[in-house]
Amino acid sequence: MSDNPKLFPVFMNLAGKKVLVVGAGEVAARKIRLLLGTDAEIHIGAIHFSETVLALTQTTFTLHHGPYQTEWLNDAWLVIAATQDRELNERIAREAEQQRIPVNVVDTRELCAFQVPAMVERGDLRVAISSGGHAPVIARRIRERIETLLDPSLGTLMAMTERYRPAIRRARPSLPQRRQFYNWLLDGPVSHELRSGNLAQAEFMLLSALKQAEESAQGLVTLVGAGPGDPGLLTLNAQRALNEADVILHDRLVGADVLALARRDAQCISVGKKAGENQNATQDRIHTLMKHYAEQGLHVVRLKGGDPFIFGRGGEELQFLREHGIAYRVVPGLTAALAGAAYAGIPLTHRDHAQSVRLLTAHRRPGHDIENWPALTQPGQTLVFYMGVKQIAALQTQLLHHGQSPDTAVAFIENATMKTQRVIHARVANMAEQAGEYNLQSPALIVVGDVVALGKDLAWFKSVMNQDTNAPYASPSTPEHPLHAPLHRTASLQPEHTSAKLN
Template identity: 55%
Template sequence: MNHFPLFADLKGRIAVVVGAGLVAERKIALLRAAGARVIVSARAAHPQVLARAQAGGIELRLGEFDPALLDEAWLVVAATNDRAQNQRVADAAEARRLFCNVVDDPDLSSVQVPAIVDRSPITLAISSGGAAPVIARRLRERIESLVDPALGDLAALARRKRSRIRQARPQLRPRRDFYDWLLDGPVLDALRRNRADEAETLLDQALTIATPPPAGKVLLVGAGPGDPGLLTLRGLRALNEADVILVDRLVSPAVLSLARRDAQVIDVGKARGGPHESTQARIHALMVSYARQGCCVVRLKGGDPMVFGRGGEELQHLKRHGIAYEVVPGITAALACGAYAGIPLTHRDHAQSLTLATAHCRTGAAKPPDLASGDGRTRVYYMGVERLPALGARLLAEGHAADLPCALVENGSRPGQRTLHATLGSVVEAARRHAIQSPALVIVGEVAALGMDLAWFGETLRPASSDTLRRLAVA
């Protein structure tokens, strides 16, 4: 270990920063956040540093650096672009046995400033000892995605209740178990939902009983369209909290690979043409059963669980059975497929409104929902490929033009994405010719044609007819 990790309490103590540019300003901000009294020495100051000094946040001394300025300091930062000046600062600090950080110069530094993940009062620091700061920064980014923002609030609550916890759990092992319960149970859930009073009440109640009961819950998580990079940070944390994962057919293996390795994964996908209602009843039963065993159950759905994902039905079932739940939104297929195909779903010149619809209703009838016709609207149909002939015939019967642009986005955001461009009159035959299969999204409207110019991902299948191509290009 080349450096000894250390967290310094600088509250009310003097830290001297030599230099007043933008780099120095970043160090000043960190020191002020830690409660230090900051004195800045510089020949000239950046406007942001001047503004901070004028607001009374720091003490600014313009002119040449005076080593005597370090006599009362606890920490020194040299942040000038003059290495000889930085060397003088480092020498003056060394003579006074003061730790000194020279920005981007590990050879002159006696202390390094790490990359920081701040969940105050929880602080995580990552350092490469100055050898590879970019690697430390990248590691910080990864850790940021895994550390729950509510952990800071939980730590603050635990600090306030520390004496009560020690009194109620005087033995070390029961006390450790209680802290594990805090991390895994309803207190943290309440803090995530911004319900601090409820969290404190739950903690106080748990201290009055010998052992907190198992805190089962269900997290309804949107996995997005398939690209694991589109999974939300909260969704990633949920996958790493899960004891049991109930996974849909449309969730990509790449997303599922991010889950906790020892989680029990149960495939509850609905097969095409299968008994959907009985499968949904099984999902309801599994959620309730595992939650009542004290498990953290992640119900993992493709796209967003509340957009044609039966999320509402599942929440109603959990509510009826008294199961705690949380919803983690995902990027729904319409947004992802449009973006990855280069199709803006709204556009000031072409589309001022957007309708999301499903080609499947509860009874499985082929008839799509009634939609008001008219220009300036984009229509996006989920699960529309299998019902495409009926859907196209219905829109034509409503009076939409046969040359209205359409796009089918197959496997949106995934490695096998294909985008087929056609018109309302030709889309059924084009989809048959190119063997477009589910999962695929149907986009109908003038904006669909823009994808031929703006596409950036996957394969783009263009219309065979030059007349059609010109029509779409004009759109």
């Protein structure tokens, strides 16, 4: 048996069941308070009873005066040993285990079959926090933080939803519809009125919503930017959408760590485009799936790498949804250019080097090549090319042809923000040669401009690849920041789960 087994969280119904507490001091009193309101048949055994325990006892309590007796365990469902005698506690734990009765020995983790967590209560809503018995003080501190997050009105909301539960089930017969309704109750005007103390108004709003069941049960599509790869860069609204989604249609490059933030029973469908396949056919399939699931009254999250509106065809998807009368909303994401440059230590603008930045895609429709190259090669700006790995030689030719200095700094940022991030520094004069020599792979950003040279000194993010002394990367001269480095070294995405919206 493991010395540190993973605990199984459970809430028990103790109504009418015998629970034995051995000990009647202040520690025992804390455990007895937790049992109050459970309708358990509480037995307390001790030689001496503290005034605190006596004040808690009711006529329904059974008190056993005197030294512990094995017979006290008879018919018990739970046992709590709260004496100050270590040997006695060990005996109680041993005898309870022999009778297969779960036992908790206060402050002695190794003797416990179950542990009593720190709890936050809002009416029937209970949040339990466990440290596995290792650090109960930390568990209590976490409880204090959660206490500030959960408004006391949640208890009233729980009671109201229980009262109208049959009506909610009638008005919202399917599980996804009910989930949407409960999300609305928690995040919408009903909760706001309860927090303001307006119980009657809150109840009126709930009843009005139930009468509009058909309209409120319509599906919804949320276009969500997943960011460039590091799950820590998702916005709070993006995380909330993932937790509310019934169906998630995600790009191929959205990583496993990002998808792990979704609700466990959400249906995840990969709809990513691959090189060489019919892109329009794939996009048509995405449109069809969004429409199909939304018309079933489901909440669909269209999860796109980076930002949906930066070379992600998000605008086309919204046009489709609007044409078909499907409700939608947008949660922006951090685009790869901003995050990738930041993780490479490259400021895209700088008072001395670049007063503007241009985001361009090298992957375009036939006949829609990059125009106005002379404007792109003007000094004082930074160029960031998406989806350009296969066009590096052509980009180099155009830059040089239209007057870009051969000595202009270039950076290739591969797998931006990921554990496998790699930064290759070059110049316009040798950018194609460097990309080939170091076998640059998609997804990768191409950053061109004088600011790129600053990355050699300002780089701070040390990925696994960049810690290799042979990697084509100028390591920072200063030590790795103690607050940042461990955080990003623990990223768990695999190389194939990169997430910049690049090809």
